[in-house]
Amino acid sequence: MIKRLFTSESVTEGHPDKVCDKISDSILDALLEGDPMSRSACETCSSTGFVLVMGEITSNAKVDYEAIVRKTVKEIGYDSEDKGLDCDKCEVIVRLDKQSADIAMGVDSSLENKTKGSDKYDLIGAGDQGMMFGYACKETPTLMPMPIYLAHKLTARLTEVRKEGILDYLRPDGKAQVSVEYDDDKVARIEAIVLSTQHNPDVDMDKLKKDVKKYVIDEVIPSDLVDENTKIYINPTGRFVIGGPHGDSGLTGRKIIVDTYGGYCPHGGGAFSGKDATKVDRSACYMARYVCKNIVASGIADRCQLDVAYAIGVAKPVSINVNTFGTSKYTNEQIASIIDKVFDMRPLAIIEQLELRKPQFAKTSNYGHFGREDQGFKWEMCDKADEIRKLAQKL
Numbered sequence: 001m002i003k004r005l006f007t008s009e010s011v012t013e014g015h016p017d018k019v020c021d022k023i024s025d026s027i028l029d030a031l032l033e034g035d036p037m038s039r040s041a042c043e044t045c046s047s048t049g050f051v052l053v054m055g056e057i058t059s060n061a062k063v064d065y066e067a068i069v070r071k072t073v074k075e076i077g078y079d080s081e082d083k084g085l086d087c088d089k090c091e092v093i094v095r096l097d098k099q100s101a102d103i104a105m106g107v108d109s110s111l112e113n114k115t116k117g118s119d120k121y122d123l124i125g126a127g128d129q130g131m132m133f134g135y136a137c138k139e140t141p142t143l144m145p146m147p148i149y150l151a152h153k154l155t156a157r158l159t160e161v162r163k164e165g166i167l168d169y170l171r172p173d174g175k176a177q178v179s180v181e182y183d184d185d186k187v188a189r190i191e192a193i194v195l196s197t198q199h200n201p202d203v204d205m206d207k208l209k210k211d212v213k214k215y216v217i218d219e220v221i222p223s224d225l226v227d228e229n230t231k232i233y234i235n236p237t238g239r240f241v242i243g244g245p246h247g248d249s250g251l252t253g254r255k256i257i258v259d260t261y262g263g264y265c266p267h268g269g270g271a272f273s274g275k276d277a278t279k280v281d282r283s284a285c286y287m288a289r290y291v292c293k294n295i296v297a298s299g300i301a302d303r304c305q306l307d308v309a310y311a312i313g314v315a316k317p318v319s320i321n322v323n324t325f326g327t328s329k330y331t332n333e334q335i336a337s338i339i340d341k342v343f344d345m346r347p348l349a350i351i352e353q354l355e356l357r358k359p360q361f362a363k364t365s366n367y368g369h370f371g372r373e374d375q376g377f378k379w380e381m382c383d384k385a386d387e388i389r390k391l392a393q394k395l
Contacts, residue, residue, distance in 0.1 A: 084246020
């Protein structure tokens with residue numbers, strides 16, 4: 001058997017970058033609530049006692065940006081100066097402009113619409129060029145890779161025990177990392193778990209480590225994947241009092257691997273948070289996940305990776321490539337032909353299929369954009385699996 005290790009990490013909503021992601025997506029939701037046709041490329045940066053909102057927004061919605069910033073910071077848990085960010089007292093600066101007219105004209109009317117005007121899905125073009133990836137596999141119930149699946153469950157549980165008062169001495173910042181051992185591409189065991197959490201200055205470190213092991217790790221990690229050789233590190237540096245934007249500056253879009261598949265498949269480089277769905281570096285990644293998940297859910301492949309590329313102002317992708325890594329009896333070309341029959345990868349078709357003009361994005365900003373089956377995201381549905389299976393049977 002061929003053994004290998006793979007590691008993925010996740011961070012809590014109190015991580016400085018994730019604070020910024022949630023602010024940007026909360027602003028996007030408010031814009032979509034007031035005007036579903038809003039265009040947004042909103043970014044946030046933060047530091048000690050300071051939040052800056054910047055970017056390009058074109059919308060008819062009336063939004064109190066400062067109020068959204070303060071509400072979001074409070075919901076995360078930064079409500080006092082001793083935590084490094086006080087939702088009521090922090091400085092909030094807003095620097096927003098309208099979307100560039102040069103970009104807007106390509107989105108407002110695609111190249112196809114200008115030259116032939118064939119159907120409604122040719123009306124708008126991609127908001128940027130770029131390549132986007134989707135992935136799914138049978139390792140977990142949500143069809144996500146095991147390392148990122150477990151890392152997200154750890155950070156979500158870490159936040160849960162803090163907010164529910166189970167471990168009331170915890171603070172919002174934290175991160176987790178899980179190393180999984182594979183035998184012949186099958187999950188065999190967990191090699192290592194690393195978990196670090198911000199805490200009050202007066203907590204006893206031995207108590208913290210025992211509590212985190214009991215209430216977080218033991219509640220999340222399957223016992224059959226842990227053995228006597230599994231290494232567990234809890235706050236390995238010791239003290240972690242200074243955290244969040246006080247411990248390190250934060251910026252929207254700096255956790256793109258955490259947001260996707262934990263490094264398990266390639267990444268095109270585009271961030272998600274704060275961007276409306278005309279930006280294909282968000283919407284096409286969601287669609288690629290939707291495609292891959294339905295391929296795997298149909299049973300015609302155990303793993304599926306899709307990469308799709310766009311040209312700015314053009315509706316139809318310039319390239320689409322599928323890879324099932326030898327886990328299907330069908331060729332990649334045959335599966336690509338099925339995808340072409342079932343899914344429309346043009347931006348407007350993606351927006352309508354996945355309901356991407358609906359306010360829902362603040363929920364995506366933490367614990368992964370994918371594998372969140374409890375949130376009602378359309379890109380996590382497996383409603384095309386039967387159609388895919390029937391088409392495959394005809395090949």
